[in-house]
Amino acid sequence: MRLLTHNMLSSNIKGVTNGFPLRMEVGKVVEKTVDFNADFLRNMFAKVEWNALVEGSKALGYFELPDNVESSMLESDEFLHKFHHALLELHLEQGALICPETGRRFPVSKGIPNMLLHEDEV
Amino acid sequence: MKLKQLESHLGSLQQFDNPKIELEQYPTGPHIASRLLYTADNSFGDVKDKVVADFGCGCGTLGLAAALLGAKHVIGVDIDAESIEIASSNADELELDVDFIQCDIRHLRWRGGMVDTVVLNPPFGTRKKGADMEFLSTALRVASEAVYSLHKSTTRDHVKRTSLRDYNAVSAEVLCELRFDVPQLYKFHKKKEVDVAVDLWRFVPKTSSPKRL
Numbered sequence: 242m243r244l245l246t247h248n249m250l251s252s253n254i255k256g257v258t259n260g261f262p263l264r265m266e267v268g269k270v271v272e273k274t275v276d277f278n279a280d281f282l283r284n285m286f287a288k289v290e291w292n293a294l295v296e297g298s299k300a301l302g303y304f305e306l307p308d309n310v311e312s313s314m315l316e317s318d319e320f321l322h323k324f325h326h327a328l329l330e331l332h333l334e335q336g337a338l339i340c341p342e343t344g345r346r347f348p349v350s351k352g353i354p355n356m357l358l359h360e361d362e363v
Numbered sequence: 364m365k366l367k368q369l370e371s372h373l374g375s376l377q378q379f380d381n382p383k384i385e386l387e388q389y390p391t392g393p394h395i396a397s398r399l400l401y402t403a404d405n406s407f408g409d410v411k412d413k414v415v416a417d418f419g420c421g422c423g424t425l426g427l428a429a430a431l432l433g434a435k436h437v438i439g440v441d442i443d444a445e446s447i448e449i450a451s452s453n454a455d456e457l458e459l460d461v462d463f464i465q466c467d468i469r470h471l472r473w474r475g476g477m478v479d480t481v482v483l484n485p486p487f488g489t490r491k492k493g494a495d496m497e498f499l500s501t502a503l504r505v506a507s508e509a510v511y512s513l514h515k516s517t518t519r520d521h522v523k524r525t526s527l528r529d530y531n532a533v534s535a536e537v538l539c540e541l542r543f544d545v546p547q548l549y550k551f552h553k554k555k556e557v558d559v560a561v562d563l564w565r566f567v568p569k570t571s572s573p574k575r576l
């Protein structure tokens with residue numbers, strides 16, 4: 242699971258109001274190379290929750306993203322490459338996603354989060 | 364990639380080992396899947412370099428077709444672990460990097476604005492009435508640019524009315540009518556193969572914003 246996917250998932254348990262972002266419990270991280278596309282990144286920059294991406298990348302062992310950003314940074318190739326790496330190339334392969342409100346654990350196995358709910362959570 | 368090439372890649376994908384009737388698991392044939400994605404990409408620019416989600420992805424055919432056509436990020440969602448396993452090995456086989464999530468579409472809660480295009484071949488609702496419309500409703504909440512979906516042609520008026528009135532669609536257009544081959548997968552199927560007339564729809568959600576600055 243890429244951090245781009247993590248950036249849109251939220252806890253889907255009934256009654257939870259602050260389900261985003263899901264915390265990550267990390268067992269194994271995998272890196273896969275992806276073609277660099279600056280236009281895509283500029284477009285995504287406006288949509289991404291930056292703090293969630295920074296925290297997510299730190300959880301996966303990548304500490305290069307700045308905590309604070311502004312759109313002028315999109316001119317910097319160096320910044321775009323870091324953003325690219327964090328958003329698209331890091332994968333949570335084994336571990337779990339944790340609901341920030343209830344602590345409920347959604348296991349991630351072979352990169353696939355299991356977000357199925359129990360009967361009493363629907 | 365040409366339409367023929369796309370169709371031939373999709374024809375090589377592994378399909379359901381043990382289809383589950385309660386989930387209305389029918390494979391999306393390479394003919395229909397290739398046309399759906401090719402039209403979305405070629406006529407509307409809704410695939411290449413986009414974020415695309417495949418709802419009820421089954422063995423992954425539509426999502427993988429999107430990835431083959433250059434979608435930048437593809438997410439396949441299905442309730443069934445076995446299907447996702449097949450979809451994931453299909454992705455490996457084609458050397459495509461696709462994310463999968465096991466989730467009931469009815470309980471999906473995603474932050475809005477992240478997904479450009481949703482593609483889906485929903486359960487037609489023959490076993491569970493209205494199942495296709497539940498999928499469509501969620502797709503129109505998630506997509507920011509377009510939704511491509513398949514529905515039985517006999518439900519055309521209902522799909523149009525409901526999507527415009529209740530699901531926030533600003534446009535709902537049938538792009539073409541296709542024949543959906545339903546092979547004899549289940550014991551209750553009496554005929555060897557049945558042809559079902561299916562509409563390929565394109566919906567535009569209300570939240571759609573101007574594409575790029």
